[in-house]
Amino acid sequence: MRYLFATLILISSYSAYAQESSDGPKNGITYTGKVSTPEFNGDMDKFLAENLKYPDDAREAAKEGIVNVYCLIDVKGRIHDPIIIKGISPSIDSEAMRLVKMMPSWTPAKARGKSIESNVRIQIPFKL
Numbered sequence: 341m342r343y344l345f346a347t348l349i350l351i352s353s354y355s356a357y358a359q360e361s362s363d364g365p366k367n368g369i370t371y372t373g374k375v376s377t378p379e380f381n382g383d384m385d386k387f388l389a390e391n392l393k394y395p396d397d398a399r400e401a402a403k404e405g406i407v408n409v410y411c412l413i414d415v416k417g418r419i420h421d422p423i424i425i426k427g428i429s430p431s432i433d434s435e436a437m438r439l440v441k442m443m444p445s446w447t448p449a450k451a452r453g454k455s456i457e458s459n460v461r462i463q464i465p466f467k468l
Contacts, residue, residue: 378413378460379447388464391439395431402468403429407436409462415455417445428466436464 380387411422422440427433440462449458 375451375456375458376449378417378449378458381417381444381447387443388439391442392464392466393435394466394468395429395435398429398432398466399468401429403432404467405432405465407433407464407466409436409440409464411440411460411462412457413446413448413460414457415448417448417455419443419446422462425461432466435466439464 405428406426407424407428408426409422410425412420414420419440422437424433424436427436446460448455450456
């Protein structure tokens with residue numbers, strides 16, 4: 341009986357890793373084992389320096405901080421469904437969204453040698 345109970349626990353914990361996750365990518369698959377993270381192609385600091393336009397109202401109010409944007413990187417490295425998870429002000433948040441939407445394709449995450457969808461948090465600093 342003890343062995344049967346231990347076996348059932350082992351089987352249920354194994355199957356939990358293979359279940360779909362509502363927090364995961366659109367396809368709902370959760371990968372275990374070695375999974376690479378998506379990477380921005382190029383220099384993020386340079387991209388931001390060349391493209392960030394500090395909103396006038398935020399500059400005048402001396403607003404600073406980091407905007408956190410959560411989005412999906414698909415198998416081709418394209419950004420989908422960006423949302424602000426931590427903002428600063430409406431104008432700064434809008435600028436952060438503009439920047440994310442104009443970013444070049446990323447290198448997608450990989451699992452078992454294949455590109456996969458994955459979620460990523462992008463931090464965009466606003467400093468005067």
